[in-house]
Amino acid sequence: METITVNLGDRSYSVITGEGAVDQTAARLKNLRIGSDAYIITNAVVEKLYGKRLRSILKRAGFGVRVKVVPDSERSKSMKTAFDVIRDLASSDINKRTFVIAFGGGVIGDCAGFVAAVYKRGIPLVHIPTTLLAQVDSSVGGKTAIDLPEGKNLVGAFYQPRIVISDIAFLPSLPLRQVRAGCAEIIKYAAISDAGLFSFLEQNAAAILSADREALVHVVNRCIRIKAKIVEKDEREEKGLRTILNFGHTVGHAIETVTKYTVYTHGEAIAFGMLAAAEISVASGMLDKGDCARLRSLIADFALPVRAKNLDLDKLIAAQYRDKKFSGSRNRFVVLKAIGTAVVTEDVPLQILRKALRTIL
Amino acid sequence: METITVNLGDRSYSVITGEGAVDQTAARLKNLRIGSDAYIITNAVVEKLYGKRLRSILKRAGFGVRVKVVPDSERSKSMKTAFDVIRDLASSDINKRTFVIAFGGGVIGDCAGFVAAVYKRGIPLVHIPTTLLAQVDSSVGGKTAIDLPEGKNLVGAFYQPRIVISDIAFLPSLPLRQVRAGCAEIIKYAAISDAGLFSFLEQNAAAILSADREALVHVVNRCIRIKAKIVEKDEREEKGLRTILNFGHTVGHAIETVTKYTVYTHGEAIAFGMLAAAEISVASGMLDKGDCARLRSLIADFALPVRAKNLDLDKLIAAQYRDKKFSGSRNRFVVLKAIGTAVVTEDVPLQILRKALRTIL
Numbered sequence: 001m002e003t004i005t006v007n008l009g010d011r012s013y014s015v016i017t018g019e020g021a022v023d024q025t026a027a028r029l030k031n032l033r034i035g036s037d038a039y040i041i042t043n044a045v046v047e048k049l050y051g052k053r054l055r056s057i058l059k060r061a062g063f064g065v066r067v068k069v070v071p072d073s074e075r076s077k078s079m080k081t082a083f084d085v086i087r088d089l090a091s092s093d094i095n096k097r098t099f100v101i102a103f104g105g106g107v108i109g110d111c112a113g114f115v116a117a118v119y120k121r122g123i124p125l126v127h128i129p130t131t132l133l134a135q136v137d138s139s140v141g142g143k144t145a146i147d148l149p150e151g152k153n154l155v156g157a158f159y160q161p162r163i164v165i166s167d168i169a170f171l172p173s174l175p176l177r178q179v180r181a182g183c184a185e186i187i188k189y190a191a192i193s194d195a196g197l198f199s200f201l202e203q204n205a206a207a208i209l210s211a212d213r214e215a216l217v218h219v220v221n222r223c224i225r226i227k228a229k230i231v232e233k234d235e236r237e238e239k240g241l242r243t244i245l246n247f248g249h250t251v252g253h254a255i256e257t258v259t260k261y262t263v264y265t266h267g268e269a270i271a272f273g274m275l276a277a278a279e280i281s282v283a284s285g286m287l288d289k290g291d292c293a294r295l296r297s298l299i300a301d302f303a304l305p306v307r308a309k310n311l312d313l314d315k316l317i318a319a320q321y322r323d324k325k326f327s328g329s330r331n332r333f334v335v336l337k338a339i340g341t342a343v344v345t346e347d348v349p350l351q352i353l354r355k356a357l358r359t360i361l
Numbered sequence: 362m363e364t365i366t367v368n369l370g371d372r373s374y375s376v377i378t379g380e381g382a383v384d385q386t387a388a389r390l391k392n393l394r395i396g397s398d399a400y401i402i403t404n405a406v407v408e409k410l411y412g413k414r415l416r417s418i419l420k421r422a423g424f425g426v427r428v429k430v431v432p433d434s435e436r437s438k439s440m441k442t443a444f445d446v447i448r449d450l451a452s453s454d455i456n457k458r459t460f461v462i463a464f465g466g467g468v469i470g471d472c473a474g475f476v477a478a479v480y481k482r483g484i485p486l487v488h489i490p491t492t493l494l495a496q497v498d499s500s501v502g503g504k505t506a507i508d509l510p511e512g513k514n515l516v517g518a519f520y521q522p523r524i525v526i527s528d529i530a531f532l533p534s535l536p537l538r539q540v541r542a543g544c545a546e547i548i549k550y551a552a553i554s555d556a557g558l559f560s561f562l563e564q565n566a567a568a569i570l571s572a573d574r575e576a577l578v579h580v581v582n583r584c585i586r587i588k589a590k591i592v593e594k595d596e597r598e599e600k601g602l603r604t605i606l607n608f609g610h611t612v613g614h615a616i617e618t619v620t621k622y623t624v625y626t627h628g629e630a631i632a633f634g635m636l637a638a639a640e641i642s643v644a645s646g647m648l649d650k651g652d653c654a655r656l657r658s659l660i661a662d663f664a665l666p667v668r669a670k671n672l673d674l675d676k677l678i679a680a681q682y683r684d685k686k687f688s689g690s691r692n693r694f695v696v697l698k699a700i701g702t703a704v705v706t707e708d709v710p711l712q713i714l715r716k717a718l719r720t721i722l
Contacts, residue, residue: 079444090511094683095690118479120685121504121517122597143482150451156482157518236483322455324481329456 002221006140006228008235011160015140015224018217021167022054022128026061032162034124035097037064039089041112042103043072046130049173054103054128066092072104074261076111077146079155085115099124099162105131105178106138106266110153113144117159125161130170132182132216133267136189136223139164141231141245151322152253152261158236168220172211179209181267183302184248188274189223191295192247193230195340197222198298205301244342247334248273250326251357254319255308264308271304272360279356280348281335291339311361313354363582367501367589369596372521376501376585379578382528383415383489387422393523395485396458398425400450402473403464404433407491410534415464415489427453433465435622437472438507440516446476460485460523466492466539467499467627471514474505478520486522491531493543493577494628497550497584500525502592502606512683513614513622519597529581533572540570542628544663545609549635550584552656553608554591556701558583559659566662605703608695609634612718615680616669625669632665633721640717641709642696652700672722674715 001018016024029038038058042051047069058065068085070076089098100123102112109127116125127139145156171179183201186208190198197219201208207215227245234241252273255264264272278295281287300306326332330346331353337343362379377385390399399419403412408430419426429446431437450459461484463473470488477486488500506517532540544562547569551559558580562569568576588606595602613634616625625633639656642648661667687693691707692714698704 079440083440086516087509087511090509090515090683095687118516118518120515121506121519145482148448148451150448154451154481155447155479157479158482322451326456 004221004224004228006160007232008160013161013163015164015166015228017135017166017168017221017224019167019169019213021165022169023057025054025128025165026057026063028163028165029063029099029126030061032124034126034162035099037066037093037096037098038101039092039098040065040067040101040103041085041108041115042067042069043076043108044069045072046104046108050103050130050170054101064096070108070111072107074107074147074256076107079146079148082111082114082146085111086119089115089119099126101126101128102139103128103130105129105134109134109138110143110145110156113159113161114146114156117144117157122159125159127161127164129164129166131174132171132179132220133185135166135168135171135220136182137185137227139166140224140227142235151319151324152257154324166220166224168213168216171216174211176209177265179211180302180304181265183208184267184271184274184299184304186219186223187295187298187302188245188247188270189226191274191336191339192244192334192342193226193340194222195338198294198339202294202298202301205298209302240344243344244334247336247342248277250320250323250333251276251316253323254316255311257319257322258311258315264305268305271299271306272308275299275306275360276356277333277335279359280333280352281337283352283355284335284345284348286343286345287336287338291336294339295336306360308360313357313361316357317350317353365582365585365589367521368593369521374522374524376525376527376589378496378527378529378582378585380528380530380574382526383530384418386415386489386526387418387424389524389526390424390460390487391422393485395487395523396460398427398454398457398459399462400453400459401426401428401462401464402446402469402476403428403430404437404469405430406433407465407469411464411491411531415462425457431469431472433468435468435508435617437468440507440509443472443475443507446472447480450476450480460487462487462489463500464489464491466490466495470495470499471504471506471517474520474522475507475517478505478518483520486520488522488525490525490527492535493532493540493581494546496527496529496532496581497543498546498588500527501585501588503596512680512685513618515685527581527585529574529577532577535572537570538626540572541663541665542626544569545628545632545635545660545665547580547584548656548659548663549606549608549631550587552635552697552700553605553695553703554587554701555583556699559655559700563655563659563662566659570663601705604705605695608697608703609638611681611684611694612637612677614684615677616672618680619672619676625666629666632660632667633669636660636667636721637717638694638696640720641694641713642698644713644716645696645706645709647704647706648697648699652697655700667721669721674718674722677718678711678714
């Protein structure tokens with residue numbers, strides 16, 4: 001097992017990784033004096049597979065436990081679900097010191113994180129991510145969000161967890177499509193800041209897709225370290241540093257919005273987005289064609305789709321202009337200068353944008 | 362005019378007070394580079410009296426302006442209203458750099474503050490408080506909140522404004538009952554930390570109630586300074602210092618919840634709460650009976666009610682135990698040691714609590 005610290009002053013916390021990390025949950029929470037009662041937010045699949053184990057770990061240590069199962073889809077990030085959960089939490093939180101455990105993937109983490117951030121102006125939050133995507137990306141860094149009909153992640157807060165417990169023992173039960181979705185975020189980390197990891201992925205795609213223990217531990221720890229370093233420098237995405245983590249996400253979110261979250265996984269959507277951003281990088285004279293081809297080839301190695309079907313180019317562009325990372329009427333994209341080096345650029349000409357999008361449609 | 366700074370590191374901001382402060386709005390916002398488009402959240406009364414003036418100040422300076430009128434009552438702090446506002450904001454916020462102006466009293470400030478805090482994980486917020494209560498208390502310090510059926514202010518965030526513009530020229534149009542409500546918070550500041558202000562209030566109750574300009578400027582500035590100092594030391598109410606600002610609020614919130622916000626103003630409710638807390642202080646041997654009598658007499662001088670009618674003692678106690686400031690099953694009250702000195706106490710015996718509550722029922 002390994003402990004990676006996210007250094008954020010009085011909001012610092014540990015990410016515990018490796019096999020069996022979840023068994024340490026109760027002892028860690030006791031040490032943090034985090035409260036008396038766990039309010040576990042999860043989905044039906046995770047509850048069925050691992051719910052009993054987590055409850056028993058907590059109960060044996062004397063914690064009160066209440067479980068709230070929410071739908072297993074982006075629907076759980078609606079304002080309706082968020083407020084249903086908050087009201088359920090409020091109705092149960094009497095004479096207790098309650099903390100929230102987000103037990104599931106990225107959707108659960110976003111929704112539970114938002115609930116913990118705003119209930120009583122913030123109660124302690126624990127992430128126990130059970131998907132590869134949540135372990136390498138969304139459980140670390142404090143972004144929480146729910147969606148509006150007007151766009152993805154439009155409501156939220158920066159709210160750091162008190163601890164993240166990232167046990168790779170959860171991963172073998174993950175459907176292959178979900179593993180691939182996590183791999184898209186891993187490719188993102190490699191592309192924006194770690195050429196060594198990029199090469200590792202090129203050489204070990206098959207091992208990772210088959211949930212090889214050693215390969216997974218390596219990439220999970222590496223991604224968490226990259227994210228921790230970036231978040232430490234720009235926690236609230238105010239300095240333009242954290243923005244590079246959105247590589248592929250502007251187009252990706254637009255695809256998710258336009259397809260109402262029903263056609264592509266988040267990972268698939270950002271795979272398209274990374275390809276589009278790489279094409280923008282090439283067309284803007286920043287990236288070598290060969291590097292763009294390497295990215296395309298790596299995405300294909302992980303059996304992630306490289307062409308989205310039945311999408312309207314104009315709708316996609318309109319959806320992007322709602323992106324909360326855009327400033328005023330200026331568009332803003334994370335582009336690559338090389339494999340392992342990303343920068344933020346503004347005012348990409350519409351012509352270049354359209355041409356880049358056509359390569360993924 | 363006067364500028365009071367709230368020193369909170371990179372979240373520091375100015376409170377501009379005095380007559381005519383609102384005329385400086387556009388220039389101040391330009392200096393802050395706060396955005397291009399104002400989204401004004403207000404109520405029908407304020408909009409009718411002062412809406413045109415504020416819009417014209419902003420438009421003349423080149424700001425885009427959109428106005429959202431919400432109901433003039435605690436109903437505006439419902440999750441339904443908050444999300445209606447957020448969706449309206451999202452639908453209008455395309456190709457803009459929008460900031461929120463909370464233009465009204467405490468309810469508007471709480472609701473608009475929450476909207477600004479969570480929309481896109483936080484956009485700039487400006488408070489232009491138009492009631493005495495909002496000017497002396499709720500516009501400063503960064504507390505935002507909406508209510509749940511389960512209790513008042515159960516959802517919210519700590520979110521500081523970028524500037525507060527507190528123009529006493531708004532106050533003469535305020536109904537007398539609203540002036541009194543503000544006076545309850547002013548009495549609170551005096552009771553918990555400023556014996557000199559307490560004496561001033563004893564001598565100038567009539568002048569303040571008749572909106573005497575000089576008296577108002579004195580008390581508004583004094584209260585803002587007190588609040589700024591306390592918030593600077595304990596922004597997120599984690600160190601037990603900011604907690605004293607809740608003097609009278611535990612019982613007060615319970616009264617508001619039990620009467621569904623329809624019988625008493627917030628100020629009236631906390632007047633009862635301060636009396637109950639003073640009685641607890643006396644019964645616990647902390648406060649002199651004479652000081653308790655002075656507080657009772659000052660509250661009566663401001664024609665605030667000293668007895669609530671038709672309230673059930675047990676319901677009131679049950680509502681208090683939902684208070685988010687309670688820790689586990691321990692109750693927690695702000696009590697007085699003297700006029701001008703408050704401390705936090707826990708585990709007040711139920712017998713003392715019941716006896717204290719009976720004095721206001």
